[in-house]
Amino acid sequence: MENKSNNKIIIEVKNLTKSFNETMVLNDINFKLFEGESLAVIGASGSGKSVLLKNIIGLLSPDKGSIKINNVEMVDLKRSAKEKILLDLGITFQHGALFDSLQNWENIVFKVKNKEKLTDKDAKELALSIIKRLGLNSEILDLYPSEISGGMQKRVAIARAICGNPKVLLFDEPTSGLDPVTGSLIDKLIKSAVKTVGGSAITITHDMASVCKIADKVILIDKQKISWSGTPKEMLKSDNAQIKGFIKSTNPKLFI
Amino acid sequence: MNLINSIFKICGAIGQKFFKFLSNIGHFFIFFITAIFWIFRPPWYFKKIFYQIIDIGYFSLPVVGLTTFFSGMVLALQTYNGFSELNNETTVARVVLTSITRELGPVLTGLMVAGRIGAKMAAEIATMRVTEQIDALGTLGTRPMQYLIAPKIIASLICIPVLVLLGNTIGILGGYIIAIFKLEFNPNIYLYATVEYLQWIDIIQGTVKAAIFGLIISMVSCYFGFNATKGAEGVGYATTASVVISSVMILTSTYIITALFFG
Numbered sequence: 187m188e189n190k191s192n193n194k195i196i197i198e199v200k201n202l203t204k205s206f207n208e209t210m211v212l213n214d215i216n217f218k219l220f221e222g223e224s225l226a227v228i229g230a231s232g233s234g235k236s237v238l239l240k241n242i243i244g245l246l247s248p249d250k251g252s253i254k255i256n257n258v259e260m261v262d263l264k265r266s267a268k269e270k271i272l273l274d275l276g277i278t279f280q281h282g283a284l285f286d287s288l289q290n291w292e293n294i295v296f297k298v299k300n301k302e303k304l305t306d307k308d309a310k311e312l313a314l315s316i317i318k319r320l321g322l323n324s325e326i327l328d329l330y331p332s333e334i335s336g337g338m339q340k341r342v343a344i345a346r347a348i349c350g351n352p353k354v355l356l357f358d359e360p361t362s363g364l365d366p367v368t369g370s371l372i373d374k375l376i377k378s379a380v381k382t383v384g385g386s387a388i389t390i391t392h393d394m395a396s397v398c399k400i401a402d403k404v405i406l407i408d409k410q411k412i413s414w415s416g417t418p419k420e421m422l423k424s425d426n427a428q429i430k431g432f433i434k435s436t437n438p439k440l441f442i
Numbered sequence: 443m444n445l446i447n448s449i450f451k452i453c454g455a456i457g458q459k460f461f462k463f464l465s466n467i468g469h470f471f472i473f474f475i476t477a478i479f480w481i482f483r484p485p486w487y488f489k490k491i492f493y494q495i496i497d498i499g500y501f502s503l504p505v506v507g508l509t510t511f512f513s514g515m516v517l518a519l520q521t522y523n524g525f526s527e528l529n530n531e532t533t534v535a536r537v538v539l540t541s542i543t544r545e546l547g548p549v550l551t552g553l554m555v556a557g558r559i560g561a562k563m564a565a566e567i568a569t570m571r572v573t574e575q576i577d578a579l580g581t582l583g584t585r586p587m588q589y590l591i592a593p594k595i596i597a598s599l600i601c602i603p604v605l606v607l608l609g610n611t612i613g614i615l616g617g618y619i620i621a622i623f624k625l626e627f628n629p630n631i632y633l634y635a636t637v638e639y640l641q642w643i644d645i646i647q648g649t650v651k652a653a654i655f656g657l658i659i660s661m662v663s664c665y666f667g668f669n670a671t672k673g674a675e676g677v678g679y680a681t682t683a684s685v686v687i688s689s690v691m692i693l694t695s696t697y698i699i700t701a702l703f704f705g
Contacts, residue, residue: 245577273583283578286569297582346582 193220195257196354196386197242202251204237211237213410215251224380224387226401226418228394228432233407235390236280239358242388243277244268255354273301276347276379280358280390282339284331290317290342291327298350316345321371337364344372348379355379355387361396373399394433397421473665477595480587487593494597498559502605505558509550510542510609514616517541522625531627535635538617543644547610549696552655555602556688560663563594564684567667568677576668591668595660602656603649610648647703654699655692662688 197219204212211234219225229235240246242253244260253260255271263271284293291313292299299309314324320341326334331342344360357376361369377400380387389400397404398418406414406429414426421429521537567590570576579586614636621627663684670676 240577243581245580269580269583269585272581275581277578277581279574279578281573283574285575285578287566296584300583 193222195219196221196223196255197388198252198254198257199238199242200252200254202238202241202253203249204234204241204246205249210410212241212248212407215407215412217405217412217415219386219388221386222380222384223402224377224389224400226397226404227388227390227407228392228397228404228429229407230428231392234410235407236358238407239356239388239390243272243275243356273297274352274354276350276352276355278340278343278347278357278360280362282331282336282343284339284343284346286331289328289330290334293331293342294345294349296346301350312349313345316349317342319375320345321368337368340364341368341372344375348375351379351385353385355385355389357387357389357391359390359392361391361393369393369396370399372396376400392432394421469669470661470665473668474661476587477591477661477664480585480592481595483588485588486596487589490589490593491596494593495601497562498555498597499601499604502555502558502601503608505554506551506605506609507612509554510547510613511616513546513550514538514542514613514618515620517546517613518617518620518625522621531621531631532635532639534617534621534625534627535632536639538621539614539636539639540644542613542617543610543640543648544700545696547613548606548648548651548655549692551602551606551609551652552659552692552696553689555598555605555655556659556663556685556692559598560659560684560688561681563660563663564667564670564680565677567591567664568670568680571668571670572673572676586668591664594664595657598656598660599653600656602659603652606648606652607645610645643703647699650703651696651699654695658691658695659688662691 195218199215199217202212202215203210215238217225227235227238237246241248242255242260244263248261251261255275258267258271260268260271284290285296288296291310294313294316295304295309298304298312304312310327313327317324317327322338322341322345326338326342331339334342340360340363344357347355347357355376360376361372364372373396376387376389379385380400387400389396391397398421401418404414404416404418404421405412406426408414408428414421414424414429416424422433424430517538518534521534525533525537567576570579570590576586576590579589618629618632618636621632622629666680666684666687670680672679
């Protein structure tokens with residue numbers, strides 16, 4: 187499925203293969219993410235979605251294949267060059283990965299404060315402006331991650347990812363563990379982050395309602411391969427048994 | 443045939459373990475070199491170094507002080523009992539001084555710090571590893587080796603020699619208190635003997651040992667923490683391994699250093 191417009195390719199994954207010991211997790215994965223596009227990656231637990239994301243950001247090295255971000259080959263790229271590219275990405279991890287020893291505001295502005303040498307006061311104001319967009323209270327800023335709920339931690343992690351308005355956002359299950367209202371808020375935020383900054387996003391999720399709200403394109407990873415791809419509308423009409431199962435079990439209303 | 447197969451299996455398992463052991467040593471060596479490299483490369487996170495100094499130095503002082511204080515007291519008492527024919531002020535003072543400055547001060551401080559700080563460092567870094575915080579650091583433009591590991595090593599190299607010097611002083615004070623108040627030695631003679639037998643080489647050797655112990659504790663703890671896997675179990679393993687390996691390395695290296703200085 188190619189983007190019909192002549193948008194720039196932001197991320198291009200070609201023939202990506204990854205295995206751990208004897209177990210193959212991803213086999214010959216190919217896709218492109220275009221500028222201004224939001225891609226959702228769906229698949230059963232353990233299908234290799236997070237492994238795909240970790241390969242893209244260079245935390246894992248693929249056995250075979252190529253990963254290009256803004257036309258720069260990431261595989262075997264020097265660490266310093268890789269770090270520069272990663273600075274332009276906003277990433278959330280599946281379990282938040284907030285730094286326990288830092289207060290929430292320090293977590294949110296961690297990258298930007300170091301990069302732009304902000305004072306504590308300016309950095310805190312920046313953090314405040316971001317958490318307001320996420321429906322969080324200013325009181326959480328001075329607390330540590332362990333002092334707030336899991337849902338709040340998730341939002342702080344998203345705040346850290348979008349701080350500094352990165353043009354490429356990578357979310358690993360951003361709405362899991364959140365109540366429907368907050369989940370919907372996150373969906374809106376992801377959508378607006380992509381639209382307003384003209385950015386691109388890859389979101390790994392199991393939430394079909396979320397996929398319909400945020401994605402322009404969906405890929406399904408099953409049995410180590412991309413077994414289906416299309417738009418959210420096509421997804422709702424798809425005969426693919428796994429997609430049908432996902433939709434039915436996560437949000438039956440979508441089928442009505 | 444079965445017997446031959448069993449022998450092959452046992453040899454295979456031993457070989458596998460041996461190669462894994464060699465591979466771990468290789469990994470540790472690479473980690474060591476990388477960590478040393480990052481110690482000397484800016485930016486230096488002074489705030490983090492400062493917090494580590496407080497944690498390692500200031501907060502370890504009570505436990506180090508207590509350990510060396512009582513060791514000094516025990517040493518004075520045992521020396522007095524053991525050398526009953528020579529139970530004069532100078533013998534006790536000399537044995538307490540030499541034992542504390544050359545061996546007991548550095549080793550006890552090293553073991554105490556390995557238990558208190560080594561375990562903490564390993565657990566902290568291992569938790570960060572298994573909760574993806576270290577991965578996240580790397581994606582936020584910060585090098586984990588520079589941000590997490592280097593401050594701990596720098597602070598250990600600064601604090602442990604200072605702790606040993608303070609521990610030595612407290613240990614000698616413990617011996618002095620026993621000698622004066624329990625054994626009823628003459629304080630002036632005891633003090634004079636202590637100062638007279640105090641040698642620079644002992645202080646230098648103790649400080650060198652302390653610096654090496656600091657390096658051992660911080661490197662081993664950070665290595666096991668940094669390479670932790672398997673969630674909570676991995677954190678537990680990293681913590682235990684860091685304390686055990688650090689302690690064994692401290693006891694081994696103290697012999698090597700002593701042999702080099704006085705062998």
